[in-house]
Structure formats: structure tokens, C-alpha cells
Amino acid sequence: MSASFKRIIKSGWVGFRRNSGLSLATVFIMVMAISLVTSLFLLQKTTDFLVMSLSEKVDMAVYFSEEPSSDEIATIQKELSGLPEVKTLEYISKEEALQKFIERHQGEEVILESLEEVGGNPLLASLSIKAFEATQYAAISSFLDSASFKDLIAFSLTSTISNTGIALSIVLAVVAVLIAFNTVRIAIFNSRDEIETMRLVGASNWFIRGPFLVQGMIGGLLAVLITFFVFGIALWFLSPKIDLVIPGLNLYSYFFGSFFMVIVLQLAAGVGLGACASWLAIRKYLKV
Template sequence: MSVKYFASETGTNLWRNRLMSLAAIFTVAISLSLVGSALLIKQGVSTATAEWKGNVQLLIFLQPKISPTEFKAVEDQLRQLPAVKSFSYVPRAQAYSDFRHLLANQPDLVNAVPKSAVPTFLRVSLVNPAETKAVAAIFQGQPGVDTVNDNFSAINTITTVSNVAQTVILAVAIILLVSAAVLILNVIRVAIFSRRREVAVMRLVGATNSFIQIPFMLEGLIQGLIGALVATGVVILVKSLIGYAISHFKMHLLGGFVLTNQNLIDTIAVIIFAGVVVGTLGSTIAVRRFLST
């Protein structure tokens, strides 16, 4: 009988305040969608960053008129450095082919650069990516060497921008979660106030505070849970869109941005837990404040 009563009262409360309940559910859904998306991005960026840093390469661009002696001196030095894992020479034909492939979506720029203007270079792989700057400094300005570039700085820039974006998203999500909790609190307060006479009668006939609280707490829990389920659908869609964008548009830079099913399961678990906590917390505060007066 108690279970049937609690279910009936909870459903009645939700229907009586359906507009405010919908507002609370949508607020929870939006905030948890942001939280879930930020968590997915964070996991994907962590995986991609590990792969990028494992593939850090140093490009030693050679001068057009480098002499055989200067070229041999650079090669010998690379062989002697313990920080160098391997290196290979990229001739002009291969360098020009790579250049055209990399900028295939900018034909005007590709056509404006003649093959003779593309320099030859040495592609160097390092044992420890953290030593990139130190190795680059050795060859910078050396006879026969034009410039030395690496992609370590670009990787760090991408990581920094991603971290800032995630922080902003999480901050907005937290603000919305607090707003959702307050909104649920107000929904429950309105529900209790509209039934204050019934609550007073229940108290007079000996109903305990716990018995009175449960329907209202279930109302908040359901609002938070429904919002979390909506957010779960959004997060699943976000994961699918990210995977589709990477594969369909051939975004090679994001090739290491891998999101596994386990990442998705972990994120969904966090979302549902947060939704239940927000809904229960808001309703609990509202009920306790009313019953303590």
C-alpha cells in the first residue's frame, strides 16, 4: 500500500507542476549534456595527446646548395645523438608530393608554389619528445641547415586550447547544475505549499516526517533522472558525430582522438549519478525546510 501511495502521490505532484517540472528537467539535461560532452572530449584529447607526443618529429630543412660534406656532417651528428631514435632523408620529389597532399584543399596555394621552392629535409624521430627543443638547438644555424621545425609546440598549443575549452564548458555546466538544483527545490516547495493542508492533516493523524517526505523526494529524483537520461542521449549523439566527422571528413590530425565504448559507459555513469544527486539534493532541502517550520 505504501509503494502504491508513494507512486500515486509522486505522479500527482509531477502532473500538477508539469511546466516547472519540465523546466527543471530541461535545465538538468542541458547542464549534464555539457558535463558529459566535456568528459568525452577530455578522454579523447588525453588519448590523442599521448599518441601525438609519441609521434613527435623534428624536421631539419636543408639549404638548396648544401654540400655533400655538410650533409654528411649532419647525418653523422644525428647518428651519434642518443636522443635520436631514427631519421630519414626526404628528397624534393617526396617533399613536394607531401606538400600537395597536405594542402590538397587549397589548390591555389599549391599551384603557386613551384616544385623547386620546396626544400629537402631530414625527418627525425626522438626517443623522448621532451628533448625536442634541445635537439633542435643543436642543428639550428649549423652549416647546410636552413631551419629546424617540430610539431611539439603545435601539440602543446592544441592541448592547452582544449583544456581551456573544457574548463569553460565545465564551469558553465556547474552553474547550470546549481540552477537546476535550485529550480527543483522551488518546484518541490510549490508542490508542498499547494498541499500544505494535506500535509498538516497527515501530521495531525501521526504520519512521520519520512512518510511525508518520500513522495516529494521521489519527485525531485525523477526530474533529475529524466534529465540525466536525456543528457545520455545527447552524449551518445555527440560521440557518434565526432566519430563520423573524423572518418567522413578524413581529419587526420584527429586520427588519435579515439573514444571507446568504455569511455562512453563511464561518462553515462557520471551523468546519471549527477542527475540523481542534483534531483535528490534539491528536493531534500526543500522538504526539510518546510517540515522544520
């Protein structure tokens, strides 16, 4: 390792410690950015799981914000039965949903204890709709959007989940990049006098860029460690509760089962974005 390279690393570490307030603020923002990217990763897993579950079941689940009365149930079933795309209908009350959930998770103490902690019955009444063909669910979904009972519907799950997940993933990725770039840019702006001094004494562009690149990478690495630790604990605590809403989806096991992929993704988001954002922002002060 050359002496100049060592000085760049040392200077970057000293600068990171000297500007501790701004460095911590940068790490905090980077944690938010990496959290968005990690959430994007988990969201895609959740989306894939839901789409796969729907494909296997080949039905549409419509959940009601409040349990409808017997008259409302009859009206809903009558209107839906009149659609040529609908093959079968099955109404599941809150009590039936709870009973099926308990039966499905017999012997799983963590999940049943989580259910007790929630208290009452957190599950929603639902209507399972089967179509003759998978392509007909779009027509059924359009009907639900304008049906006379649409105010009773909390949400429905259809194949549009995949498209929504992709769109949201793109938005989160753009936000993460903007946050990382602007945060590092602020740090460099506050050091503009030091940069000008280094230029006056003949320092090379690489020697000027180097410490800021190191600072960005240190901040990104710390942010990765913090984010991984926080997500690990959060998923350990939330996974049993998520299973109450989406049975069979264990994000905790998936998170650690995909350890290498998660670490690479977070390092790319943290260290990579930190270094790239530093490189792009410092160029403003190196123009002749």
C-alpha cells in the same frame, strides 16, 4: 513494499504529471546539466588522447589561420631555428596536409565522404617543432606568444591541454550542480502551500520529502534517457568530422565502448543530483 512507500511513489508520479509544464522544464534543464557532465567525460577523453599523441610524437604542432607566404615561412623558421631548445622544424602546407590525410584514410569511405561534404580544403598549414627535451616545449610556447609572427598563429597544441581540461571540467561540474539544485528548488517553492497543508495535518518529514524525491528522480531518469539518445546520434554524425581535425579520435566508439561507465556517470548526475537537490531544498520548508 509498504503501503506508505507505495503512496509516496504514486504521489511523486502524480505530482510529476500534474505539474507537467514545470516537470518538462526541469527535465530540459537536467538534460543540459547531464550534457555538461557527459561533455566533461568526453573532453577528458579528448584531452588524454591529445596529450598521449603529443607524447608519442614528442613535438609541438603550430597551426596558421592563413597559409603564410614563402617569405613569412623563411622568417618564422629563421626565428625559431635561433632558439637553443629547437631541434628540428618541418613546415606542412595545406595541400601537403590534405594529401597526407587522404593517404592516411585510404579505404575509409565515411571519412573521405565527410571531407567531400565539407568542401575545399578544411585543413590548416602547420609547423612541426621538435625540441631536444619534452620540458623545453614550455619555453618554445612562451616564445610563440610574443613572436613577431604571432598574429598568423591560429592555435598550438602543448602539454597545457591537460591543465586546461581539468580546469574546464571543474567549472562544468559546478554549473551542473547549481542548475540542478535551483531548478528543483523552484518546483518545491511553487508547492509551498501544499507542503504547509501536509504539515498541519501531521504528515511526517519523510512523507513530505518522499514525493519530491521521487519527482526529482523521475525527472533525472528521463533526462538521462534523453541525453544518452541525443549524444549517441550526435557522436555518430560528428565522429567522422572530428577525425578530420583530430585523426584517430573516435568518440562514438569510445562512448558506446564505455557504456557502463557512461550510464553510471549520467545516472549519478541525473537521478543523484535530482534526488539530492530535492532533499536539500525541501529542508527549508520543514523547519519548526
